[in-house]
Amino acid sequence: MDTPLHVDRRGHVLEVTLNRPKANAIDLMTSRAMGEVFRDFRDDPELRVAIITGAGEKFFCPGWDLKAAADGDAVDGDYGVGGFGGLQELRDLNKPVIAAVNGICCGGGLELALSADIILAADHASFALPEIRSGTVADAASVKLPKRIPYHIAMEMLLTGRWLDVEEALRWGIVNHAYPTGDLMEKARSFAELLASGPPLVYAAIKEIVREAEDMKFQDAMNRITKRQFATVDVLYDSEDQLEGAKAFAEKRDPVWKGR
Template sequence: MSDQIRTRRDGGVLEVVIDRPKANAIDLATSRAMGLIFRDFRDDPDLRVAIVTGASEKFFCAGWDLKAAASGDAVDGDYGVGGFGGLQELRDLNKPVISAINGICCGGGLEIALATDLILAAEHATFALPEIRSGTVADAASIKLPKRIPYHIAMDMLLTGRWLDVHEAHRWGFVNEILPAQRLMARAWELARLLESGPPLVYAAIKEIVREAEGSTFQTAMNKITKRQFATVDRLYSSEDQLEGARAFAEKRSPIWKGR
């Protein structure tokens, strides 16, 4: 799959590029390959941050490959270890992931973006959930999108399949930054480098707390934090990095994070 999913590793940053002309649509084999890539990213202690983007200037990802589906690639098949696109259902992914939206981002492509932590978008990027027109449901988006943006806007997208330009997407809050196309990847790497230099154990705790608290009451989640019932929180509070952070602050210097 190296010709369809390209990766580049530089220091603690992994760049993942979907390269399936012409729309960067994802079939079962591609989804499984992405699952292995993101699983290995999760499990590699030397990797801190991932960036996912599309290869062309027109498409980030058009989502599910309907041509493959029409020829028998089962819609409800085995998408791989991480679910569709390798990110939707990947357990314990406690590292930051950035999506750099370089064009059309629709259907499952938008669901992949929603599975990341930060979304940067080029000025020409557009967004939609057109599944309604092909007689299927945008399952992950139906769960996530009404929690991320106003309910009625999410339902508008789900029920009508209408397109949003990047400025409306930013206005509703599911795009962090709008950038000129030629600046998109440079900014993604700049942000990745910033995160790479940060405390990995704290990032892990943040991601687990946010993920697990989504289905809990505030007090239940707070009790689990204070009682160190989250594995990442327990590890953080017993770590060298916890002490290093306090020492660095007291000594008025930059901390040196070791991830342990």
């Protein structure tokens, strides 16, 4: 039996490919494996960026594997570290993640994509939250989507389960960029290399600030930053990379980031 994940290290970039024919649906075993992969990505100082995509050109991921559920996988079972798909609840993931959506992206698959920082899509990709039609709730999407796109559009998706093509997903800001199918992974890898060449300690600070400040008042968040009460900001301000950035600017050269 093929492994449900293909994991490939490309320098500072980790590529994770869901590989569960026919649709790349996620069962409990796959979710736990994804959690382990992304936990190791988080903790590996040599890895700076991750890409999550699906095998083939038809499905990115439809979310929860209903066939596995019918065979006994509990919908409230042990998804593993990081929750469903390994990303949604993984603590302190302060590195950029790119979702390369290569086809149908719905239900928990859309929730997985929303857990990434950048979403790139093939031009034939489509998006939906069809849980309403099977009498259940798209829990993570109910929390995340109304904060990401206009409230009324998010509620329409949640309440009706209707499908969006990639053009509409772009219009509402669900997707950053769309590309011809054959170009998607090349574009995702180029984007990942661009990020991997940047300052990892700054990325970590950005991700922690954005995550922690989401429900804070502006001045409260600014006070925590200036007082170095975010762990990543404290590390950044005392780092070699902080000094390197200033030196490189003064010397009119490209900085060399060491992540320390």
